[in-house]
Amino acid sequence: xxxxxxxxxxNISPSITLAISAKAKQMKEDGIDxxxxxxxxxxxxxxxxxxNAAIEAINKGHTKYTPxxxxxxxxxxxxxxxxxxxxxxxxxxxxxxxxxxxxSLYNIFQAICNPEDEVIIPAxxxxxxxxxxxxxxxxxxxxxxxxxxxxxIKKEDFLKAITPKxxxxxxxxxxxxxxxxxxxTELEEIAQIAVDHNIxxxxxxxxxxxxxxxxxxISIASFNDKIKDLTITVNAMSKCYAMTGxxxxxxxxxxxxxxxxxxxxxHATSNPNTxxxxxxxxxxxxxxxxxxxxxxxxxxxxxxxxxxxxxxxGLSCIVPKGAFxxxxxxxxxxxxxxNGITINGSMDFSELLLEHANVAVVPGIAFGVDEFVxxxxxxxxxxxxxxxxxxxxxxNS
Numbered sequence: 001x002x003x004x005x006x007x008x009x010x011n012i013s014p015s016i017t018l019a020i021s022a023k024a025k026q027m028k029e030d031g032i033d034x035x036x037x038x039x040x041x042x043x044x045x046x047x048x049x050x051x052n053a054a055i056e057a058i059n060k061g062h063t064k065y066t067p068x069x070x071x072x073x074x075x076x077x078x079x080x081x082x083x084x085x086x087x088x089x090x091x092x093x094x095x096x097x098x099x100x101x102x103x104s105l106y107n108i109f110q111a112i113c114n115p116e117d118e119v120i121i122p123a124x125x126x127x128x129x130x131x132x133x134x135x136x137x138x139x140x141x142x143x144x145x146x147x148x149x150x151x152x153i154k155k156e157d158f159l160k161a162i163t164p165k166x167x168x169x170x171x172x173x174x175x176x177x178x179x180x181x182x183x184x185t186e187l188e189e190i191a192q193i194a195v196d197h198n199i200x201x202x203x204x205x206x207x208x209x210x211x212x213x214x215x216x217x218i219s220i221a222s223f224n225d226k227i228k229d230l231t232i233t234v235n236a237m238s239k240c241y242a243m244t245g246x247x248x249x250x251x252x253x254x255x256x257x258x259x260x261x262x263x264x265x266x267h268a269t270s271n272p273n274t275x276x277x278x279x280x281x282x283x284x285x286x287x288x289x290x291x292x293x294x295x296x297x298x299x300x301x302x303x304x305x306x307x308x309x310x311x312x313x314g315l316s317c318i319v320p321k322g323a324f325x326x327x328x329x330x331x332x333x334x335x336x337x338x339n340g341i342t343i344n345g346s347m348d349f350s351e352l353l354l355e356h357a358n359v360a361v362v363p364g365i366a367f368g369v370d371e372f373v374x375x376x377x378x379x380x381x382x383x384x385x386x387x388x389x390x391x392x393x394x395x396n397s
Contacts, residue, residue, distance in 0.1 A: 012131050016366040020350055024360035035387040036360040037375040040176065041244040042324070044297075047290040050241065053282035057275050064274065068266035069258075070097025070250070071277045077284040078250055085208070086219040088233070090252045096261045099272045101206050101236035101249035102128060103265075108232050108251065109136035109168075111260040112200055117167035119202075122153040123368035124327060126176050126204070130368075138167065142368055147318060147329065151178040155189040162193075168200035171220065174207040177367045177374040178327050179302075179320020181211060187220045191227040201231045206249075207323040209240040209291050212299045215321045221252070229254050237276075239323075240291055241283045246276040298324050301377040301384055308388045309375075313396050327364065327372045334371065338395060345370040357390040 020038065027034045057063075069075075075092035082088040098104040105128070113119065113136035120141045121129050130140035143161050145151045158169065171190070173182040182190075194201050201220055208217040221231035236249035251261065271277075302320060309317045309328055314336075316329045333343050341352045346363035350373055353359045364372035377384060 008135065008137070011134050015127060016347075016363060020354065020360060020362065024354060027354070027358070032358055034354070034358045034360055035379070035383050035390070037377075037379065037387060038360045038362045039376050039378050041378060042239065042242040042294060043378045043380065044242045044290075044294050046242050046246070047283070047287070049286045050243065050279045050283045053286070054275050054279040057278035062274060062278050066271040066274050066277060068270050069262040070095065070271065071274075071281070074277045074281050074284075077281050078252070081284050082219075082233075082252055086205075086233075087222040088219055088228075088252065093255055094252050094258050095250055096253075096258050096265065097248065097250045097272055097277065098261075098265060099249070099269055100238065100247040101204065101234050103247075103269070103272075104234050104236070104249040104251045105129075105202070105204070106132055106135070107261040107264055108202055108234070108253075108257075109133055109138065110264055111257055112232075113138040113167055116165060118163060118165040119167055120153075120158065120161045120169040120199075121368075122151075122170070124151055124175075124177050124364065124372070125170070125368050126172060127366050129170055139165075141166070144368070147327070147372075150180040150318060150321075151175065151327065152180050152182055152186060153190070155186075155193060158190060158193055162197055162199070166197065166199055168202050169194065170202045170204065172204040174211055174217070174320075174322025176207065176323055177325050177362070177364075179323045179325050181215050181217065181321045182220075184216075184218050187218055188223060191220050191223050194230055195226045199230065201227065202234065203231060204234045206234065206236045206239050208235070210295055210298060210324060211322040212295075212302060213319075213321055217322070232257060237280050237283055240294075241280075242290075242294065243276075243280070243283065246273070246279060248272055248276050248280045298377060301379070301381050302326070304381060305375065305377050305384055305388070308385075308392075312388070312392045315391075315395070324376055324378045326375050326377070327367075327369075328361075328375055329372055330364075331371045333395070346373050349373060353391060353394070357387075357394045359387045359390055 075095040115137040117138040119133045133140040221228040232253040237243040350363040362374040
């Protein structure tokens with residue numbers, strides 16, 4: 001009997017990063033000392049006050065269903081956070097709490113997209129954006145952004161990409177994988193184009209508290225009511241509170257969009273984890289010192305990594321201003337052969353590092369750029385120094 005699956009599922013590309021991750025994991029299980037630059041989560045533990053809030057919730061019996069779109073108390077805390085941190089005025093009915101920011105993004109595209117709509121995605125992009133658009137029966141429109149412009153989309157490129165089918169543009173600031181941050185002027189230009197052409201702005205702001213060098217995070221929805229109505233702001237507890245496994249993300253949007261996402265989520269998953277929601281209230285309203293401690297540690301690692309990478313012959317990078325990643329430029333190595341492996345792109349280079357330096361990185365092709373690889377500094381400074389020394393030795397011994 002023939003086993004067939006949906007055409008939609010066949011159209012979704014598997015994660016390119018999984019093969020590298022699986023191989024690195026197997027090498028570790030085999031006793032090989034692999035250092036990974038691939039991890040996309042803080043290497044810090046969840047703050048103790050948040051963990052205690054979860055334990056308290058369990059002990060008090062807060063283990064039942066909540067409303068599908070989230071606890072009212074958590075929505076109130078999110079509204080207060082958006083007002084104090086982002087100058088955004090929302091009511092609880094504008095908020096949808098989901099099972100992580102990835103679920104929030106999935107909900108968004110299901111709620112706003114129709115078949116054959118187009119969503120503009122600046123590249124380098126987070127790996128799941130194009131696939132989520134495809135899952136909504138719509139088409140990702142990739143706009144390549146240059147390293148010289150810090151991998152950010154220019155207004156002229158945004159305008160060129162717009163067609164009668166354009167439904168939305170995705171912004172990610174601070175960015176995964178580049179660490180770039182959009183300035184106020186850049187966001188104002190994007191906002192004006194979006195308003196002029198009635199285009200939704202899906203803004204992923206999950207790394208907003210991890211910024212450096214005196215940079216400022218600005219929420220595009222804060223400019224005026226017109227762009228606010230077109231903006232769906234995505235955030236989560238995962239990155240800034242070291243709560244990746246707790247799976248709490250949320251959106252703030254126009255009431256019509258929020259209602260649509262609420263309806264879909266009520267049938268798809270119902271409410272996100274009740275205990276994690278109670279813990280998230282403490283995360284948003286409690287002691288914030290752990291966030292700053294984590295940011296300072298990331299900043300120290302960032303500075304070392306940027307300096308060292310730019311000292312290694314054949315490699316380079318620009319200075320990331322947020323998140324915990326750098327995009328390492330490998331253009332000078334393309335076409336060369338190292339230890340019998342010819343480097344034709346980021347997959348070859350990633351395999352070279354894993355096999356001959358025991359260092360795992362994420363190939364840039366996963367993010368839509370094949371002349372770069374992504375390195376995460378969500379790792380100890382000791383491991384970062386050792387791994388970069390291994391890379392230097394491999395390439396230049």
